Amino acid sequence: MFGMDLLKSFSNARYKESGFGCRCCGYMPYIIAGEIDTMCGFCEAYVSMAKLDVKALHPEMDTLLDSLHGLMKNGDWEGAVALAEQIKAGDDPYLLYGLGVMYRALSDAVYSHVDYSAKGFMEGNAAKRNNEPSLNKNNSMQLLSRSKEMLYRSLKIMGTKADDPELLYLSFLANMKLGMHVGAKAALDRLNGTGNERMRLYANTKYSVECKTRDSKGYLAALAKGLSPNSAYYVALDLARMKRFRESKGMLGILLRSAAMPEGRELLRRIYGAETASGL
Numbered sequence: 001m002f003g004m005d006l007l008k009s010f011s012n013a014r015y016k017e018s019g020f021g022c023r024c025c026g027y028m029p030y031i032i033a034g035e036i037d038t039m040c041g042f043c044e045a046y047v048s049m050a051k052l053d054v055k056a057l058h059p060e061m062d063t064l065l066d067s068l069h070g071l072m073k074n075g076d077w078e079g080a081v082a083l084a085e086q087i088k089a090g091d092d093p094y095l096l097y098g099l100g101v102m103y104r105a106l107s108d109a110v111y112s113h114v115d116y117s118a119k120g121f122m123e124g125n126a127a128k129r130n131n132e133p134s135l136n137k138n139n140s141m142q143l144l145s146r147s148k149e150m151l152y153r154s155l156k157i158m159g160t161k162a163d164d165p166e167l168l169y170l171s172f173l174a175n176m177k178l179g180m181h182v183g184a185k186a187a188l189d190r191l192n193g194t195g196n197e198r199m200r201l202y203a204n205t206k207y208s209v210e211c212k213t214r215d216s217k218g219y220l221a222a223l224a225k226g227l228s229p230n231s232a233y234y235v236a237l238d239l240a241r242m243k244r245f246r247e248s249k250g251m252l253g254i255l256l257r258s259a260a261m262p263e264g265r266e267l268l269r270r271i272y273g274a275e276t277a278s279g280l
Helices: 004-012 059-073 077-084 093-112 123-129 140-158 165-177 181-191 197-210 216-224 229-241 245-258 262-278
Strands: 015-017 030-032 037-039 046-048
Touching: 004 245, 037 197, 046 165, 059 077, 059 093, 077 093, 093 140, 093 165, 093 262, 140 165, 165 181, 165 197, 181 197, 197 216, 197 229, 216 229, 229 245, 229 262, 245 262
Parallel strands: none
Antiparallel strands: 015 030, 037 046
């Protein structure tokens, strides 16, 4: 379904910084000229020029979040964790969700440095994996636990404001990040009766591709027409499942030039792992 023509279309697309930061995580997504809204290239939240961004809502957080993204981009995981701990999300469901995604990304990054080819007792791996806080409070399991805590807190707060389309969409995302597909489907069903078209298409594509429903190809084709950076991830995921790794890596290359989506980096790592294991 997806071939070199689509890859070429994505390669020729011209993206630019949107100029407005995500309300959840502060990331400044890339857009195609003329667009006034999109999905965050890091946490997938809805971002619109017509809405207040994180800088306007939480000016004290803007510098922290910007620095945090910089540290994560440069691979300074310890520095990023220390900075993340300074961010006080309070009862803001958007910031709680954004922090949840950040801690999950940090957990994946730490775990990706586990080296099973090391000799001896692999002591260096223990600190990265071990879930005993006294050994390493920033190991991958602890970071994952913090991620879940933030996402659950966000969902609890959103439960009292569930009629807002943006919060319905955010509730859908939080449920998906937690692997709670029943809750995600309930939020999606409600979102399909409200919200804007971009939210609905993106949410339906995410759900159908990740949950492997029969209508996934149709949603994916519709989303890919817009050539948004995030849609490249879902095309790459679909290609990877068909073991079309070369094309999938091409799509992920486009994604990671224009977005910082943690799932994209994790999928690329898994593809390289699969190629190495199979001798490809």
